[in-house]
Amino acid sequence: MDVYAWPQNETSTGVIMDVTRPAGTDPDALTVIDATSAAGGMHVDISQTDVYYFSPQKNFGSDGGVWFAAVSPAALERIAEISTMDRWIPDVLSLSTAVENSRKNQTYNTPALAGLVMLDEQVRWLNDNGGMAWASAHTATTSSLVYDWAERTAVATPFVADPEHRSPVVCTVDFDDSVDTAHVLSVLRANGVVDVDPYRKLGRNQLRIATFASVPEADVESLLACIDWTLENALS
Ligand SMILES: Cc1ncc(COP(=O)(O)O)c(C=O)c1O
Numbered sequence: 001m002d003v004y005a006w007p008q009n010e011t012s013t014g015v016i017m018d019v020t021r022p023a024g025t026d027p028d029a030l031t032v033i034d035a036t037s038a039a040g041g042m043h044v045d046i047s048q049t050d051v052y053y054f055s056p057q058k059n060f061g062s063d064g065g066v067w068f069a070a071v072s073p074a075a076l077e078r079i080a081e082i083s084t085m086d087r088w089i090p091d092v093l094s095l096s097t098a099v100e101n102s103r104k105n106q107t108y109n110t111p112a113l114a115g116l117v118m119l120d121e122q123v124r125w126l127n128d129n130g131g132m133a134w135a136s137a138h139t140a141t142t143s144s145l146v147y148d149w150a151e152r153t154a155v156a157t158p159f160v161a162d163p164e165h166r167s168p169v170v171c172t173v174d175f176d177d178s179v180d181t182a183h184v185l186s187v188l189r190a191n192g193v194v195d196v197d198p199y200r201k202l203g204r205n206q207l208r209i210a211t212f213a214s215v216p217e218a219d220v221e222s223l224l225a226c227i228d229w230t231l232e233n234a235l236s
Contacts, residue, residue: 002078003030008038011058012199014172014208015165021048030075040126041169041213043136050075059135059169059213061125062118066111071099126213135213139168142211145220146171155179155231159206171209172198179231181205187234193226 009016021031030050040059046052053069056062083096091097101108126135147166150156150173159172175181185197198206
């Protein structure tokens with residue numbers, strides 16, 4: 001096995017996985033983590049990884065279209081080695097091109113400037129608030145509001161049964177058959193409360209609530225109050 005790869009936070013389902021190098025593996029094996037929805041909102045020890053990569057459209061309050069990676073010397077070596085192989089790699093997917101440009105503080109393609117401005121603002125905002133220690137404590141608090149609410153609400157259950165694997169940034173909540181979540185979503189939307197839809201392909205009677213780093217506690221409390229109101233008054 002030359003690479004072990006997994007997402008730190010599985011955005012569709014709200015399941016998190018430990019970022020720890022697998023034990024007892026080939027010493028040359030690289031650990032590669034997709035942290036697109038985790039970075040900036042969840043604690044990580046990146047010394048446990050060889051590549052920790054993400055795009056900034058989640059906790060970094062930005063748009064997609066550009067990606068960032070913290071890359072270990074072993075992974076840089078692997079990238080260089082692969083680039084000398086007789087294997088066609090389109091330039092846009094070439095990691096050695098990305099490394100070469102990154103070292104010059106350049107990108108191969110042209111990212112939207114607005115995304116970089118938003119990312120810069122968000123990184124400053126996160127650091128002013130206390131950095132990753134603050135962000136991970138904050139998302140633990142806001143997501144707990146959702147999970148605690150799901151546990152005490154008779155018709156709701158956290159989708160992820162094991163609390164250890166519940167995401168602090170993407171909270172998935174199942175509802176029993178007495179609740180038509182499509183109707184709940186339409187009532188919420190008609191009142192300006194949007195984007196708590198589940199991941200379509202899961203096909204569950206579910207709401208999915210984002211508690212990324214920018215989301216204030218008061219917003220989560222208000223959202224839960226709106227859902228409670230809908231469950232009590234608007235289920236015809
Ligand atoms: C864990 C994860 N990986 C990858 C992606 C895809 O990111 P992008 O569209 O920037 O390639 C997403 C969603 O944005 C995601 O949540």
